[in-house]
Amino acid sequence: MPNEKHDVIIIGAGVVGCLTARALSRYRLKVLLLEKASDVGTGASKANTAIVHAGYDPTPGTNKAKFNVAGNAMWDQLAGELNFPFERRGDYVVAIGPEELPILDELWERGKKNGVLGMKMISADEMRRREPNINSQVSGALWVSTGGICDPFAVVAAAAENAVMNSVELMLETEALDFVKEGRRLVGVVTNRGTFPCRWVINCAGLYSDVIMRQAGLETDFKITPRKGEYYVFDRAKVSINNVLFPVPTPISKGIMVTTTVHGNTIAGPTAHNIKDKEDTSVTPEGLEEVFAGAKKLLPSLDKGDVIAVFAGLRSSGSTGDFVMEVPREVEGFVNLAGIESPGLTSAPAIAQWVVDALWEHGPKLEEKPDWDPIRPPRPRFRDLSPEEQTLLIYSNSAYGRIVCRCETVTEGEIVAEVHTPVPARTYDGIKRRTRLGMGRCQGGFDTPRVIEILARELRILPTKVTKKGPGSELLTRPAKVQGGCHA
Amino acid sequence: MPEKKCDVVVIGSGPAGLAAAIAAKERGAEDVLIIERGEELGGILIQCIHTGFGLEIFQEDLTGPEYAQRFIDRVEGLGVETMLGTMVLDITPARRLYAIQWGRLLEIEARAIVLAMGCRERSRGALAIPGTRPAGIYTAGTAQRFIEIEGYMPGERFAILGSGDIGMIMARRLVFEGARVERMVEVLPYVGGLVRNYVQCLVDYDIPLQLQHTVIDVKGRDRVEAVVSAQVDDNFQPIPGSEETIPCDTLLLSVGLIPENELSKKAGVELDPLTGGPYVDETMQTNVPGIFAAGNVVHVYDLADWVTEAGYLAGRHAGEYAIHQRRGSERKLRVIAGDNVHHVLPHVLDPLSLERGPQELQLRVQWPVEAPVWVNVEANGKLVKRKTERYVRPSEMIRIKLPPEDHGKIVGAKELSVRVEEKS
Ligand SMILES: Cc1cc2nc3c(=O)[nH]c(=O)nc-3n(C[C@H](O)[C@H](O)[C@H](O)COP(=O)(O)OP(=O)(O)OC[C@H]3O[C@@H](n4cnc5c(N)ncnc54)[C@H](O)[C@@H]3O)c2cc1C
Ligand SMILES: Cc1cc2nc3c(=O)[nH]c(=O)nc-3n(C[C@H](O)[C@H](O)[C@H](O)COP(=O)(O)OP(=O)(O)OC[C@H]3O[C@@H](n4cnc5c(N)ncnc54)[C@H](O)[C@@H]3O)c2cc1C
Numbered sequence: 001m002p003n004e005k006h007d008v009i010i011i012g013a014g015v016v017g018c019l020t021a022r023a024l025s026r027y028r029l030k031v032l033l034l035e036k037a038s039d040v041g042t043g044a045s046k047a048n049t050a051i052v053h054a055g056y057d058p059t060p061g062t063n064k065a066k067f068n069v070a071g072n073a074m075w076d077q078l079a080g081e082l083n084f085p086f087e088r089r090g091d092y093v094v095a096i097g098p099e100e101l102p103i104l105d106e107l108w109e110r111g112k113k114n115g116v117l118g119m120k121m122i123s124a125d126e127m128r129r130r131e132p133n134i135n136s137q138v139s140g141a142l143w144v145s146t147g148g149i150c151d152p153f154a155v156v157a158a159a160a161e162n163a164v165m166n167s168v169e170l171m172l173e174t175e176a177l178d179f180v181k182e183g184r185r186l187v188g189v190v191t192n193r194g195t196f197p198c199r200w201v202i203n204c205a206g207l208y209s210d211v212i213m214r215q216a217g218l219e220t221d222f223k224i225t226p227r228k229g230e231y232y233v234f235d236r237a238k239v240s241i242n243n244v245l246f247p248v249p250t251p252i253s254k255g256i257m258v259t260t261t262v263h264g265n266t267i268a269g270p271t272a273h274n275i276k277d278k279e280d281t282s283v284t285p286e287g288l289e290e291v292f293a294g295a296k297k298l299l300p301s302l303d304k305g306d307v308i309a310v311f312a313g314l315r316s317s318g319s320t321g322d323f324v325m326e327v328p329r330e331v332e333g334f335v336n337l338a339g340i341e342s343p344g345l346t347s348a349p350a351i352a353q354w355v356v357d358a359l360w361e362h363g364p365k366l367e368e369k370p371d372w373d374p375i376r377p378p379r380p381r382f383r384d385l386s387p388e389e390q391t392l393l394i395y396s397n398s399a400y401g402r403i404v405c406r407c408e409t410v411t412e413g414e415i416v417a418e419v420h421t422p423v424p425a426r427t428y429d430g431i432k433r434r435t436r437l438g439m440g441r442c443q444g445g446f447d448t449p450r451v452i453e454i455l456a457r458e459l460r461i462l463p464t465k466v467t468k469k470g471p472g473s474e475l476l477t478r479p480a481k482v483q484g485g486c487h488a
Numbered sequence: 489m490p491e492k493k494c495d496v497v498v499i500g501s502g503p504a505g506l507a508a509a510i511a512a513k514e515r516g517a518e519d520v521l522i523i524e525r526g527e528e529l530g531g532i533l534i535q536c537i538h539t540g541f542g543l544e545i546f547q548e549d550l551t552g553p554e555y556a557q558r559f560i561d562r563v564e565g566l567g568v569e570t571m572l573g574t575m576v577l578d579i580t581p582a583r584r585l586y587a588i589q590w591g592r593l594l595e596i597e598a599r600a601i602v603l604a605m606g607c608r609e610r611s612r613g614a615l616a617i618p619g620t621r622p623a624g625i626y627t628a629g630t631a632q633r634f635i636e637i638e639g640y641m642p643g644e645r646f647a648i649l650g651s652g653d654i655g656m657i658m659a660r661r662l663v664f665e666g667a668r669v670e671r672m673v674e675v676l677p678y679v680g681g682l683v684r685n686y687v688q689c690l691v692d693y694d695i696p697l698q699l700q701h702t703v704i705d706v707k708g709r710d711r712v713e714a715v716v717s718a719q720v721d722d723n724f725q726p727i728p729g730s731e732e733t734i735p736c737d738t739l740l741l742s743v744g745l746i747p748e749n750e751l752s753k754k755a756g757v758e759l760d761p762l763t764g765g766p767y768v769d770e771t772m773q774t775n776v777p778g779i780f781a782a783g784n785v786v787h788v789y790d791l792a793d794w795v796t797e798a799g800y801l802a803g804r805h806a807g808e809y810a811i812h813q814r815r816g817s818e819r820k821l822r823v824i825a826g827d828n829v830h831h832v833l834p835h836v837l838d839p840l841s842l843e844r845g846p847q848e849l850q851l852r853v854q855w856p857v858e859a860p861v862w863v864n865v866e867a868n869g870k871l872v873k874r875k876t877e878r879y880v881r882p883s884e885m886i887r888i889k890l891p892p893e894d895h896g897k898i899v900g901a902k903e904l905s906v907r908v909e910e911k912s
Contacts, residue, residue: 233613237750279709282620285726309613311621387586391593401590403525403575407750428623441750443611445627449638463640468623472710475623476640477737481665 006032006169006198007364009189011176011212013037014045015152016340017204018159019352024359025166026374027366032196033160033168034189036175038470039430040423041156043206045345046433047281047313048229049270050261051244052148053343054091056111056119057254063323065114067347067354074349075148082162083378084154085262090118091147091244094127094298095139103248104142111144118145131243133299147244151262152345153433157423162376164422166369173470176205178215185332186216200363202335202355207278207316209324209338217331222324224339226278227315229270230287232295235441238306241266245298254342256294258302263436268295268302274317283310308441315341323347325354327362335359379417381435383409404454405447407440412454419458426459428452429469452476494519494569495810497585497598498803499576499751502531503792504783505604506559507799508806512602513566515807520568521596523587525575529563530556531606532629533792535636538657540684544793555792579755581776599810602802603752603766603774603781607745607788609654615743617649619706619715628654628742632661641665643738647715648672649703653681653790653883655742660689669693670734673701673717675724678856680742681883682790702726706739715739745788755779762831763787769820770837770847772802773809780806787833787850790885794850821898823849826866826907830854830882837904842895849888853908856881860911863888867901880908 008024010017013035021033037043052075058064079086095101104121111119120143127134127141164170171193180188180195188197203212210224240260247255253272260266271287288310295302318324318339326336335358337351344351360366380393382400393413394401400413418425418434425431428438428451437451438444452475456463467473495517498505501524513520528534533541536552543549546558563570574589585596609627626634626642632654634642644667648655651674659669672690677700679686690697698717704726705716719730747765749757757766757774765786766774773780782802783795820836832851841847849865858879863886865873875888888906890898898904 232616237753282706283616283618285618285704288616288618304616307614307616308611310616310618387593390588394588394592398590401588401592402573403588406525406575409577441611442608443613445609445611445630448626448630449633453638463638467710469710473623474711476634476642477644478641480635480639480641 004030006030006196008032008200008202008359009034009196009198010202010204011189012043012204012206013040013156013160013170014043014204014206015041015156015159015345015348016337016351017202018156018163019348020202020204020355021163021168022159022166023352023356025163025168026368026372028369029364029366031163031168032198033163033170034174034176034191035170035172038173038427038467039425039433040160040170040172041153041433042469044313044315045156046153047311048152048342048345049257049259049267050149050152051091051259051346052086052088052150053346054111054118054144054147055114055116055343056107056142056144057249058114058343060110060113063325064343064347067323067350068343069115071343071347071350072146072148075150078349079150081374082155082158082376084158085151086148087262088146088148089244090143090145091246092127092131093142093246093248094134095141095248096135096137096297098139100248101139104140107142107249116144116146119143120145131241131245133241133301134245135298135300149244149259149262155345157434158376160423161421162374165376166372170423176212179217181217184217184330186334200333200335200359202337204337206340207314209316209336213336213338216334218328218336219330221319222338223319225274225317225319226276226280227317227341228273228275228280228287228312229315230283230291230312231267231269231310232288232291232307233309233311234266234268234302234306235308236264237441239266239302240264241299247294247298256291256297258295258298268292270313272315278314281312281314283312287312309439309443317341323351325351327358379414382411382414404450405435405437405440407442408436408438410435410437410447415451415454416458419455426455427467427469427473428455428475431455448475491594492596494521494596494598496520496600496602496803496806497596498522498602498604500524500531500604500606500783500785501526501529501570502604502606502783503533503556503559503795504606504785504799504802505531505602506556506563507796508602508604508780508782508803509568510559510562510566511800511803512600512807512810513568515804515811517600517807517810522563522568522570523574523576523585524570524572527573529560529570529572535632537636538661541792544791545796552792559796576751579751581756583778599813600778600780600806602806603757603779603785604783604799605748605751605785607747607784610741610744610746612741615741617703617706620708622706622708622711624708624712624738625706626738626740628652628658628740631658631740635661635665641667643667645670645736646738646740647703647717647734647736648740648742650674650741650743651680651686651697652742652744653685655740656681656685656689658740658742659695660693663693663695669695670736671717672697673703674699675702675720676700678881679883683881703739704731707733712737712739745784747785747788749785752781752785757781760831760835763833767835768833770834770841771805772798772834773805778809780809787831790883794885794887821901822903824903824905825851826905828853828855828857828908829906832906839895839899839901842890842892842898846889846891849890849906851886851888851906853880853882853886857908857910862909862911864907864909865890866905866907867898867903870897872897872904876911
């Protein structure tokens with residue numbers, strides 16, 4: 001085998017894989033993080049509701065309940081160390097009409113059993129005062145001050161970056177295809193880029209975690225079903241809902257909610273429908289209708305005319321209904337994480353810690369690195385700076401004075417910086433997710449030609465090789481025959 | 489402390505901005521400044537390398553850059569100052585501007601401002617088209633920019649949603665480039681853009697147009713592989729069974745333009761929800777004294793020549809305002825959109841303005857009438873002026889002039905209303 005042996009190989013660079021890599025980077029271990037896509041965090045971790053749940057929802061006693069509440073408590077420190085947007089602004093479960101009111105009591109009870117802090121019942125009048133646009137039929141609400149919101153992609157990118165800063169190796173466009181085994185022990189991972197020997201494998205493959213389980217040799221009928229969630233995004237200039245509003249939950253989901261994001265846009269969603277295809281993140285007319293109807297139940301004044309984007313994400317819904325977190329007996333050298341659906345984002349920091357603990361117990365001796373640096377320094381975001389700070393930034397590098405995306409005020413300096421980080425953006429979507437460029441009203445109409453130019457220059461490739469999201473998604477096809485010649 | 493003081497600051501250098509700067513200078517304003525975020529003057533015209541510009545003003549058939557150059561030469565000849573690569577970030581109601589110029593922030597105080605920021609294209613998100621989100625979905629204007637300015641093709645096999653002018657012009661351009669345009673689909677029962685463009689760009693190149701059709705699905709994971717079109721009923725709902733898969737690698741959108749007014753709002757300028765642009769009076773002044781507006785930022789025009797005229801009007805009055813620092817008359821007649829009128833400009837009109845010269849009303853109809861019609865202007869229910877048109881279409885702006893002699897007919901009225909009726 002050509003490759004040096006890794007102590008740990010993590011399969012999948014979603015929020016779970018990246019936070020796990022970062023947690024392990026604290027120890028003297030050779031860690032390799034594999035991701036089949038062209039960027040980290042392009043699975044469920046980028047297309048979700050971005051809520052750091054308080055924990056009143058999961059059934060008491062489950063992994064979901066336990067890791068939700070434990071995970072929730074870790075977010076302030078995490079956001080402080082990794083410098084991503086996070087706001088613990090609290091959330092509301094809103095009962096509409098008297099018949100929904102008793103469900104709030106159930107949630108309260110469940111929350112107490114799960115150890116949730118900061119719960120308070122508020123009256124209909126109080127709810128109307130706090131959210132003037134709320135449906136006038138509101139009958140009461142559960143207010144939970146420990147709920148939060150974040151920029152989920154920023155969490156993944158920052159965690160991956162911090163891991164790489166601390167010597168984790170990240171390989172993108174590298175898919176785990178099979179394992180090398182010695183008896184029951186996994187001793188290597190076979191990928192499209194060669195075979196990598198290792199001592200431990202951690203399954204963080206999201207929708208494909210069931211496939212990985214079987215490849216590793218687990219005999220199980222455990223199955224992941226993709227469950228689609230669709231969303232509307234509203235124009236910040238037109239709709240400003242400053243709250244996180246849940247309806248009362250149904251047996252299979254938390255329902256269609258309306259929430260502000262850390263960037264001030266309002267989003268509505270998600271639906272919850274089981275589908276077959278693990279790659280099908282398309283948006284459907286029926287799904288969008290359902291989102292709109294559900295959102296209007298909370299906020300009747302919402303207008304479709306103010307929508308600027310739609311998207312969908314896939315939950316990895318496991319057949320056991322709970323997070324699977326195990327160091328199975330049948331296979332050695334394997335830590336299995338599967339069925340990490342909602343509240344998986346919230347729970348991810350606690351899940352990562354659980355992996356560390358599991359390795360302590362079963363694995364190699366973990367030795368702390370004295371030079372481990374938990375801080376991922378923030379990069380300047382031009383739009384958030386004061387005019388004085390902007391002037392200084394421009395003075396240090398004039399590329400910060402060139403605005404590429406006018407709706408979200410993103411500068412060339414920010415784009416170039418993202419191409420040269422430990423976890424670089426190499427695609428249009430990679431830039432978009434990191435800077436919010438193209439996410440405003442014009443949805444990239446103005447910036448796309450400029451971003452292609454910058455990516456081509458910085459990556460030293462032809463403009464026709466610049467992609468939206470990796471090989472196969474090239475944005476341009478060939479030089480035009482009749483050259484413009486219009487530089488009048 | 490502002491670093492710079494000007495009589496008139498014009499934001500944007502498309503045909504509206506260029507004309508406004510020329511007129512302000514000619515009216516006597518001394519320091520006239522054009523601020524343009526692009527790297528050259530000319531606005532959208534720079535990427536419109538086809539002909540069709542200047543027929544009204546110069547009686548010549550010019551390309552966009554040629555047309556723009558005529559005004560750029562005058563701007564330069566008159567000594568108008570220009571700042572390129574400079575983007576205005578904020579304006580206050582007291583006419584202070586904050587801009588960023590290749591690496592530095594500027595603060596400018598203006599005695600008058602002309603907003604001439606043009607418009608942007610409606611995107612896929614605004615339409616909420618279902619399906620996947622692969623590479624290969626562009627607005628027609630972005631595709632135009634790729635080909636004409638960057639020199640690259642954004643695809644080889646196209647479907648086009650919407651039949652706006654830019655979409656039709658691009659359809660022909662793509663054929664010139666050796667690409668295939670499989671189909672254009674339009675949700676309305678009539679063409680969105682000018683008939684002239686329909687004939688010269690689609691009919692002449694055998695590009696099929698399907699009216700009352702829309703795109704209901706996009707397929708393809710990394711790059712567009714196909715779109716699904718369907719016929720729609722009178723409520724624009726897809727008719728089941730009419731779906732058709734059109735293989736293509738690119739979907740172009742030509743589904744409307746939206747005036748670019750985020751900046752105007754910051755200055756306290758009130759917008760008309762029907763046009764998406766500011767409420768203006770006959771001098772193109774907005775509700776904020778000293779702030780004027782012209783061109784596509786006010787309402788979307790179909791001909792750049794009319795944009796130029798609107799720019800002259802706004803610039804002249806901005807120059808006037810800069811010199812005298814006073815608002816015109818407060819006597820304002822409201823101008824109301826009546827039957828089959830989508831909107832009419834100006835929103836208010838000083839009846840005395842007719843003493844100074846003819847005043848033009850600009851309107852668009854709500855639905856097409858392919859038969860002779862009357863365009864009636866009425867004051868308090870009494871006919872003031874009427875004009876006949878052989879047909880009316882939403883894509884073609886209608887202009888009607890009130891001559892000075894009509895002054896007497898409107899002087900006591902509270903409002904003017906405009907309606908379009910079929911001649912019987
Ligand atoms: C619609 C929706 C809404 C949600 N809302 C919330 C919420 O508000 N709050 C909350 O806490 N949680 C929420 N969740 C859940 C949360 O998003 C997920 O639990 C979390 O993102 C899971 O992270 P992950 O790393 O396990 O999976 P993913 O992010 O899917 O990452 C798995 C990664 O593994 C890679 N991979 C797979 N197979 C291979 C292979 N063979 N080789 C290499 N790489 C591979 C994939 O490409 C992917 O990048 C929501 C989920 C959805 C879908
Ligand atoms: C994408 C597109 C393609 C078109 N193609 C055609 C065509 O092929 N044929 C045709 O006849 N008509 C076309 N038109 C319409 C026609 O060109 C317009 O009617 C005309 O150019 C409008 O002139 P304008 O001056 O109002 O705006 P524009 O020409 O759009 O000029 C506005 C200018 O303002 C600048 N600006 C905006 N905001 C700021 C700011 N904050 N700070 C500084 N500068 C700013 C912009 O960079 C731009 O240069 C097109 C329009 C668009 C939007």
